[in-house]
Amino acid sequence: GQQVMQIPQYQHVQEGEDFTTYCNSSTTLSNIQWYKQRPGGHPVFLIQLVKSGEVKKQKRLTFQFGEAKKNSSLHITATQTTDVGTYFCAAPDDKIIFGKGTRLHILP
Amino acid sequence: DTGVSQNPRHKITKRGQNVTFRCDPISEHNRLYWYRQTLGQGPEFLTYFQNEAQLEKSRLLSDRFSAERPKGSFSTLEIQRTEQGDSAMYLCASTRGFNQPQHFGDGTRLSIL
Numbered sequence: 001g002q003q004v005m006q007i008p009q010y011q012h013v014q015e016g017e018d019f020t021t022y023c024n025s026s027t028t029l030s031n032i033q034w035y036k037q038r039p040g041g042h043p044v045f046l047i048q049l050v051k052s053g054e055v056k057k058q059k060r061l062t063f064q065f066g067e068a069k070k071n072s073s074l075h076i077t078a079t080q081t082t083d084v085g086t087y088f089c090a091a092p093d094d095k096i097i098f099g100k101g102t103r104l105h106i107l108p
Numbered sequence: 109d110t111g112v113s114q115n116p117r118h119k120i121t122k123r124g125q126n127v128t129f130r131c132d133p134i135s136e137h138n139r140l141y142w143y144r145q146t147l148g149q150g151p152e153f154l155t156y157f158q159n160e161a162q163l164e165k166s167r168l169l170s171d172r173f174s175a176e177r178p179k180g181s182f183s184t185l186e187i188q189r190t191e192q193g194d195s196a197m198y199l200c201a202s203t204r205g206f207n208q209p210q211h212f213g214d215g216t217r218l219s220i221l
Contacts (some may be wrong), residue, residue, distance in 0.1 A: 042199060043151060045209035087148050092207045095164055096141070098150035099118060 004032075004091045006099035009069060014107050019076040021033075021102035023089030032072045034063060037101070038085040081106050112213035114200050115215045128186045128218045130219070135200030140183050141177055143199040149198055159185060182204060183206065187218075195220045 005024045007043040013019050023032065035043040038101035047056055049072060056063045062075045076083055086101040109131045113132040121127055138159050144178065145153035155165045159180035172190075177183040187194055197217050201210040 033209065035210075042212040042214050043201075043210070045211070048207075048209060090150075090210075095153045095156055095166075096210060097153065098143075100148075100150045103148075 004089055004097055004099040006089060008102055009100065010103045010104045010105070013079050015081060016078050019079050019083070019104055021074050021087050021089075021104075023072045023074075023079060023099055025070050025091060028039070028069050029091050030069075032044055032065060032069075033092060034072075034074055035088045035090060035092045035098075036085050037088065041085075043088060043098075076104075078106070079106055081108070112202050113198055114198075114216050116216055117178050117214060118217045118219070121140045121221065122221050123141065123190055123192060126186065126188045127192055127218060128140060128184055129198055129200075129218075130182060130184050131200030131202075131213060132182045133200070134211055137202035137204055137211070138180065139205060139208075140177055141201045141203070142183070142185050143198045145199055145215070146195075154185075164203035190218075190220050192220050194218060 007022050031048055033048045034046040036046055037043045047063050052069050053067045054065040060077045064073045084106050086103045088098050088101040090096045090098045110198045115130045119127055141156040142154040143153055145151045150173040153166050154169055155175050160177050175185045197215045199212055199215045201212045203210050
């Protein structure tokens, strides 16, 4: 079945440093979604990428979809304490397959 | 948009007991999904409904698990003869349709004694 792999599993950064998480699929994806889950919270939708090579920005967050539509990345510039949480990519199909997520810790 | 509502928030029960969870989706959303999430893992798909029809069920879901969505509104997830391994957060999400963003509820945390 379809799977999405995320790396790294954990990331500790100093506040103000950049952060990137990567999502890879063995199959071509029709689109990809990104979610953020704060500690103790539920996943919250961030964005959906559909087109090959698409790049979207939300303030300090930059999302990319690979040319082959098999990988995606989320980059956060100048991290803040509010960025703490786990970031999941998800491959929509009839059901949605979530990656295991990248847990981001911010060191003050 | 009042969001997705799940009840109860927490459930503690003894092994072997039956439990039932409820999910009320966003009213105009016709798709409803159930997931299970354990510590350090992403949400694991269990089953989903389009309106009242249950369209897919994970192979990981044993026959102790059953879900319903009568009238295409709220949904219930029942676990019979609970086991230790059933301890997890059970999340419900709803969407407007295929390939649309998922809106999650706060989940029901199940603890099996």
